[in-house]
Amino acid sequence: METNGTSRTGGRTWTVLRVARDRNAGLCLAGVVVSGFGTSALWLACGVWVKDLTGSDGLAALCMLAMWAPTPAGPLLGALADRVRRTPLLIGTSLFMAGLLLTLLTVDSAHGVGLLYAVLFVYGAAGVVHEAAESALVATAVDRSLLGDFNGLRTTLNEGMKLLAPLAGAGLYAAYGGAGVVLLDAVTFLLAASVYALLRVREERPGPPSGGRPRRTAEGARALWSHPLLRPLVLASGATMLCAGVNGALVYAVVDALGRSPAYAGVLYAVQGAGSVAVGLLSGPALRRLGERRFAAYGIALLAVAVVLRAVPNDPLAWVTGAAIGAGLPAVLIAALTAVQRETPGPLLGRATATAHALVFTPNVLGLAVGAAVVGPLGHRLPLAVSGLALAAVAVALLQSAVSAERTASRSPSDASPA
Secondary structure, three states: OOOOOOOEEOOEEOOHHHHHHOHHHHHHHHHHHHHHHHHHHHHHHHHHHHHHHHOOHHHHHHHHHHHHOOHHHHHHHHHHHHOOOHHHHHHHHHHHHHHHHHHHHHOOOHHHHHHHHHHHHHHHHHHHHHHHHHHHHHHHHOOHHHHHHHHHHHHHHHHHHHHHHHHHHHHHHHHHOHHHHHHHHHHHHHHHHHHHHOOOOOOOOOOOOOOOHHHHHHHHHHHHHOOOOHHHHHHHHHHHHHHHHHHHHOHHHHHHHOOOOOOHHHHHHHHHHHHHHHHHHHHHHHHHHHOHHHHHHHHHHHHHHHHHHOOOOOHHHHHHHHHHHHHHHHHHHHHHHHHHHHHOOHHHHHHHHHHHHHHHHHHHHHHHHHHHHHHHHHOOHHHHHHHHHHHHHHHHHHHHHHHHHHHHHHOOHHHHOOO
C-alpha cells in the first residue's frame, strides 16, 4: 500500500538522525559509502588511463560502456541474490572484486587495454548482483518505516562521494598512475566486506528453486508489472532517465552557449550534486507526507521546468537549473526503490530490484546516445524543450495515477461493490 500521511513510531516521526543511530542501517550505509567511493574514483581514472595508453578518446569512452553493458541483464543476474543468503553474497562479491582488480596491476601499455575492458565488464556485472543483494538485504535489515529515510540518506552520501571521489582518483592517478587507483578500489572492497560481516541480520536460507530458469528470472518482472504502485513508478523512472540521458549529453553544448570553457561543466555538476544532497536529506519526511507517487511526480515536474529553462544562456539561471535538476532527478529514483523494497515479497526482492534497475537505467544509456546524435544537427535548445515537455507529461500521468489510487482507496467496500 502506498504510504500517505505521516508515519509515526513511538509518537515521533522517524528522522535521518534516527537512521544513523540504527546499527544495521548505519552499517549498510557505511558499506555503500566505502564501496561507492572506490567505484567513483575508478570510473574517472580508467578513462584517463586508457587515453594515456592509447591516445584515443573513443577507446577511453568505452570504459563507461563496459561498466554499463551488463545492466540490461539485471533480471538474470539479480536471480542470484534470491538463490543464496544476501550477507554472504555481498561479502563474497566484495572479496572477489578486490582480487579481480589486482589483475589490473599488470596493465602498463596499450596491449593491456583489453584486460581492462574485461575487468570493467565483470565489475559492472558484479555491481548489478551487488546492488540487488544490497537492496534486498536493506529491506530485511532496516525497519520498514526507515526505508525512505535510508534511501534518501544513501543518495545524499553517494552524491557527496561523487564530488570527492573523482578528485581523489585523479590525485592518485597523477601521483601513482592507474595502479594507485586500482589499489584504492580494492581496499574499499575489502573494507566493505568487513562492514557487511558486522551486520546482525537473521536470514532464512532460500528454499529450492521451483520452475525453470526462464520462469524464475521473469518472476521479478511479473511482480513489478502486476503491482498497481510499482508499475507506474518504474515506468516513470525509466522515462525520466531516458530524458535525463538526453539532457546529460547536451551539457557541453549548454556550457558552450554560456561562453565558458568545457571545464565549466564541472561547476554545473557540482551544483547539481548539491541539489541531490539536499533532496536526499528531505526525502524521508516528504515520502511520508506525499506518498511515493506524488513525491516522484513533483520531482519530475521540477526536473521538467529546469530542463526547459536550461536552454536560456544565463549563468545564474544555469546554476539554479543545475541545482533543480539535482533535486528533481533523484526523487523518482528514491521513490521507486523504496516502493520496491516495501512492496515486494522477500524471496523475490533480488530479481525485482535488479529488473527495476535494468528498466530504469538502461534508458539512460539510450538517452545519452540520442542526445549525442542530435546535438550536432539540431543544437541543444530543441532537444531540451522536447525533453522538458516529455518529462511534464510523465509527471502529469504519475500524478493522475496517484489521485486515482487515492480515490479508489477512499471508497468504502459498499461503494466499490454496490449491492
